[in-house]
Amino acid sequence: MNFDLSEEQRLLKDSVERLMLDSYGFDQRRKYQAEACGFSEVMWARYAELGLLALPFSEEHGGFGGGAVETMIVMEAFGKALILEPYFTTAILAGGILRHGATEPQKAELIPAIAKGHLKLAFAYAEPQSRYDLFDVETQAKKEGDGWRLDGVKALVLHGAAADNIIVSARTSGASRNEDGIGLFLVGRNATGLKSRSYSTQDGLRAAEIRLENVRVEAANVIGDPSGAFPVISRVADEAVAALCAEAVGCFAEMQTITLDYLKTRKQFGTTIGSFQALQHRAVDMFVELEQSRSMAMYATMMASENNPSERERAISAAKAQIGQSAKTIGRQSIQLHGGVGMTMEHSIGHYFKHVTMIDMLFGDADHHLRRLALLGGLPAEIE
Incomplete structure (x- = not known):
């Protein structure tokens, strides 16, 4: 290939x-x-x-x-x-x-x-009780004349306060954990009944909690089938994970570069600490994790447009699990090799570690995707 x-x-x-x-x-x-x-x-x-x-x-x-x-x-x-x-x-x-x-x-x-x-748009899919299950939706959408009325709470809406419009997943029928009966609705940031509370995330981005109380949505602002949106949500989530894997690889590469530069300049006992063999081995471990992550991110990229949901999900989960593991390994090594300065807000390495930790948790952490991969039957035989 x-x-x-x-x-x-x-x-x-x-x-x-x-x-x-x-x-x-x-x-x-x-x-x-x-x-x-x-x-x-x-x-x-x-x-x-x-x-x-x-x-x-x-x-x-x-x-x-x-x-x-x-x-x-x-x-x-x-x-x-x-x-x-x-x-x-x-x-x-x-x-x-x-x-x-x-x-x-x-x-x-x-x-x-x-x-x-x-x-600018935001996607409000997560709820306080939903954790990583995209189908766990309690926000309600009730038919009202030619339009719909939305009620519920959405959590961790990335850049929700800065968005001009927010795409909201809401349940039009069925139980709260059914995959069927979910719709997507385009809601204006200043819509009557929409309240948002903005806050900073651990990695310095912005997110918001969105509360919807009798929010009116016209029929023209319903995206697709109002009761069959989950396949679209699932596919977009897989594509988003592939993009997150690529972003994480960029972070890992910069973390390795910053750490190697530090090892080459920081002196202890009259010599640069990069000359110590034990620290060289740890730098090699970082490189191995980086290359493994890069390979899996490329695999996720190739499979992101796969129309077979099972094959796409297997590839995406395998890549996300690797990214989560590498985030822990590379992050831990980079912080420890920097010593105390790596924990300060004045040094960039800690900010990278926080961001890759957040990437690990978005759309499911490594443990979640390992379980998902096991339920899907594991990796295809040709890449095991």
């Missing part, structure tokens, strides 16, 4: 990495984080200018027709820079819902606005 990037993909990789190198140093990131919205609106506009916000969408809807490989390239570069902007929530999560579930009029209205940087 050919793993080489095409000329267009190499140009994309070079342009994104150059943008991050020029505009997203650690000190610059801290300034962006201090802005009212928790990220840089200037950088968001830059992403639009480069076409990054249009990348995942088809050309007929105003996008650039990029696929999973292009998403992997962008997310890996963003992982190296620890970006704060809502690219993942808008282009990957909510954008995926639109690509797979929206009507043509909805795509024609929303996707060009995303591509131009004029529209």
Whole structure:
């Protein structure tokens, strides 16, 4: 199988990495984080200018027709820079819902606005009791005339307070843990009855708790089948996990680079600590975990567009389990090799460790995906 990037993909990789190198140093990131919205609106506009916000969408809807490989390239570069902007929530999560579930009029209205940087979206899928089960939905959607009325609570809505619109999963029929009877509804941030409480996550991003009380949604803002949205949610979650794996690999690569540089410059007992064989072995362990994660992220990328749900889910769970394990190993080694300075807010390595820990928990941690993989029958024989 050919793993080489095409000329267009190499140009994309070079342009994104150059943008991050020029505009997203650690000190610059801290300034962006201090802005009212928790990220840089200037950088968001830059992403639009480069076409990054249009990348995942088809050309007929105003996008650039990029696929999973292009998403992997962008997310890996963003992982190296620890970006704060809502690219993942808008282009990957909510954008995926639109690509797979929206009507043509909805795509024609929303996707060009995303591509131009004029529209930010969030996806409210998690609830206080749901943990990692996407089908565990207690938020209710009741038919009311030509529209719907939403009531319920959504938790950990990434960038929920900054989003112009929020896509909400809600139950239209059935018990709270049924896969059937779930719909997707587009709700305006300032809709009557919607209340949000914004807070910072452990890795410096922003999230919100969303409370819906008698929120009215017009029929035109129902995305797809109001009782059969779970297959779309499941597919988008798998694609999102593949993107998260690529972002984690970017973080791991930067963590290894930062740690190796530290080993080469920090002196103890009159010599650099990188000359100590025991620490060299630990640096090699980091490299092995990085390469294993990179391979599995590439596997997830290749399988993200697989139409067979079982095969796609097996690949995605295998990759996410590896990413979770590597996050612990690389994070632990990088912090310990830095010593006390690695625990401070003034050094970047701790921020990377926090972010990869959050990535491990998004859409299921390593243990969750190992159990899921076992229930699906394990890895295909050709890659075991």
